[in-house]
Amino acid sequence: MSSEHHAREQLTAKAQMHRALRFLLDQQHTSKQCSRFATCDLDTLDDWYAMTALKTMLCARTAEPFLPLDIKEAIDTALAYDLASRAQVSALDINPILPRRLTDRESGKHQSGPSISVWKGDITTIRDCTAIVNAANSQMLGCFIPGHKCIDNAIHTSAGPQLREACYALMEEQGCLEAEGQAKVTPGYNLNSKYVIHTVGPQMSRGSVPTVEQAKMLADCYRSCLQAAEELPVPDSGRKVLVFCSISTGIFGFPSAEACSIAVRTVLECFSHHCDSTITDVVFDVFSESDLDLYRHRLSELSYDDGKSPGVVFPAGEQHIVKLYDSPSIQIARTIIREADYLILSAGAGLSASTGLDYTSADLFSKHLPGFKKYGFRCLYDVFGFQSWPSEQARWSYFMNHLIIVRDWPQQELYSNLWRTISTRFAGDAGDDRYFVRTSNADGLFVRHGFPASRVSTPQGHYAQLQCIRKCRKDAVFDAAPYIAAAEPHLDPITQHLPADFPVPTCPYCNSNLDLCVRGGSYFNDHPFRQKEQDYRGFCERALESSANKVVILEIGVGMSTPSVLRWHNEDLVEESEGRIKLVRVGRDAAGSCPFDLMEQGYGVGTQGDIPDILAAIMGSSF
Incomplete structure (x- = not known):
């Protein structure tokens, strides 16, 4: 080991991260993404922001020029710390809905086959898997939009820049864009998974109905990924685990229900024709609760002879909460x-x-406070500091509704x-x-x-209390319950507003407006x-x-x-x-x-x- 390499190993993880950041800042000093962090003092920058800066610049950076080895090692150290701090699950702890034992319909004989399970969560945090599937685009270089929620970005961000370099080398050798329905394999680098299988699914306008050709293309993606996984070596554990993402269902617009049916049907048909498969476990990883329900329902259906299943009958297992690794x-x-x-x-x-x-949730606001969306509010946080109420009754109406949500x-x-x-x-x-x-x-x-x-x-205060907005006295703080009781019977169940002539209470000491006794500005009375x-x-x-x-x-x-x-x-x-x-x-x-x-x-x-x-x-x- 060289003295220079040994010296790098002695650097703390924070120092390694800062070293990589300084290199990227120097290299990309004119880029738009870099300008956000160019004036930051790395020595005082919170580690979370520093990690965010590192991921942002790597996401926006092209594969060429390739990074120096020492910078890659520094990035690997930082990403290893990041992954270690994330809650993870073992693929082997996910209880299968369709266990590994299956029965041939014609012969009635039992034979072993891969277990099939579904899990909702971050695909990059699944351990003990041989390969994960990435829904790539035709350039095969990952997503270049920092913070984008696509699976392509999540996988490249966790794997590190070597994954983009590996994909770049494959595409340079190929000399053309990647066709839909194919699969390519790369190492996983900083991922838990040893390999990544990249596939490009069909893209369509959101809300449209898939054509026969698009459905066939999506099925080809699953077949190609299964074939690529077959060619990977079997781990020493004997368990070859393949984790699928929901191919094409994100920004590519393929309807989730149809995609689920195609995924499950194609995978099971492949295994019914290849009983000697080296794949022991398949996990369908999904993003939303609705997708989780789709896969659970579709897989559970296969325990019945409904004439739509492939030539095998799977006894249904019971889905359970997965313990953390x-x-x-x-x-x-x-x-x-x-x-x-x-x-x-x-x-x-x-x-x-x-x-x-959740004060950032648009769904919560829409469910509980639809009458106030007309003011441009998207979530509860949006209301703090808002001053453009059309009337005191409108302002008081919101306060009362908010306090009722918290109370109930x-x-x-x-x-x-x-x-x-x-x-x-x-x-x-x-x-x-x-x-x-x-x-x-x-x-x-x-x-x-x-x-x-x-x-x-x-x-930071308490919603059970109201206060004088002028802080006229340190004890100008009042129990909110009587005010809620006085207003609640007068709230319109549709508009959620009080009548225009409702007498809005004021401070009994100085007649100023009352506000929530919660820190939202200089008005807050912390006494x-x-x-x-x-x-x-x-x-x-x-x-x-x-x-x-x-x-x-x-x-x-x-x-x-x-x-x-x-x-x-x-x-x-x-x-x-x-x-x-x-x-x-x-x-x-x-x-x-x-x-x-x-x-x-x-x-x-x-x-x-x-x-x-x-x-x-x-x-x-x-x-």
């Missing part, structure tokens, strides 16, 4: 929590969003599990419990699910929440009184919307305590991303993914 990050998080004497539960918007109360939000198993597990595990003597909740959520769900109000701090913040600081001091005490911050769903409130505060606590306080970070995307330095020092760990699944994995059997 017990990755090092999951194990570390579990150990930190198990060994902790005190727990700080730090919760952001991602926690409530995981129970459906149903009990959630996730919060109940948190309360049961934490109150049992960190119960103290004589009411001196060894946990404290600090949350930016103003919905009151912690208290509603059993957490004592004395152990919950909400520095009612200061005592709980003081209680929280006192809890932290008591937890650290003994040098033997171990403290964990379980941070759930805290992203980058208001990082100074919880996220950066938590990181500062960990760093200042020199590891006596450790951080377990859980959530989607940024909310599950822990700084590289904290991970390398053993001070923290992050897991990106579905919050209930991750908590079930790290909190133990009682969760």
Whole structure:
């Protein structure tokens, strides 16, 4: 090993990522994508933003010129950290709907065949698979639009730039665009999967009906991928697992129901004619709940002799919730929590969003607040700071409807599990419990699910209260319940608005407007929440009184919307305590991303993914 290579190995993951970023910034300094990050100070840039910058520039970068080996190695290091922080599942833990035992209709003999299963999730996080299928375009070079939600982009982003280089080499050798219905194989590079099988499906106008030729072309994609997988070596485990994405159903516009039928029928027909297949397992990976239902229904139908199935009968299996792969990050998080004497539960918007109360959801807004879409609102977040109400009655109508949604939000198993597990595990003597909740959520769900109000701090406010918008007095804060009770009978069930002559309440002290007592601008009155913040600081001091005490911050769903409130505060606590306080970070995307330095020092760990699944994995059997 050269001294230069050894020196590169000694660099931290963060330093490797910054090294790759500086190279790309220098190389692409005139590009539009690069300009977003050109003025950033990498030394102070949050690791999540740095990783986003790296992925953005790699996505927009052409295959040529090929990257130097040392830069590829630096990128590989960063992507390995990124993948390790994402919740993953093993393909072998996905319970098949059609097991590996099948019966020939004509002979009645039993024979082995591949298991068939369906799973909803990120295809790049499936472990123990031999190959995954990529729905490519005819250029075969991946997607060049950073952040685009297509499967092509997801696979290339996780695999790294070597995948684009490999595809480029294949296309240069071929000398023409890739035809529909074919398949090409490349290594998987930084993916869990050892190989990627690329295929180009038929493209059509969304909403149109597939022609016979388009249906045949889609079936050819599945046949070609199966043939390509047959030619791959059988792993030492003896399990050759092929994971299909939903080819052509994304931006290529093929209707999901027809695509599902073609996929299932084609795959099963192929296996019915090739009983000696080396493929042992097939997983159909889908993106949406509706697609999941389509595949479950179609596969379950095949347990019946309906005359439409191929020449085999499959007994239907029972679909179950897939447990997460017990990755090092999951194990570390579990150990930190198990060994902790005190727990700080730090919760952001991602926690409530995981129970459906998602302030970024257009579907939630359309379902609960259709009468307010005419103002241009798309989601609950859009309303904060809005000043162009046509009348005070319209403004008050929205507030009352919003508060009713929060008041009536149903009990959630996730919060109940948190309360049961934490109150049992960190119960103290004589009411001196060894946990404290600090949350930016103003919905009151912690208290509603059993957490004592004395152990919950909400520095961003609370929807249970209204305040004087002028903050005329520090105690000009009022219980919202009587105001809701007065307005609710007068809300029109269709328009969701109050009558034009409804007397909108004002501050009883100064006659100014009332507003939600939630931080949304300089008007926010934080006085009612200061005592709980003081209680929280006192809890932290008591937890650290003994040098033997171990403290964990379980941070759930805290992203980058208001990082100074919880996220950066938590990181500062960990760093200042020199590891006596450790951080377990859980959530989607940024909310599950822990700084590289904290991970390398053993001070923290992050897991990106579905919050209930991750908590079930790290909190133990009682969760």
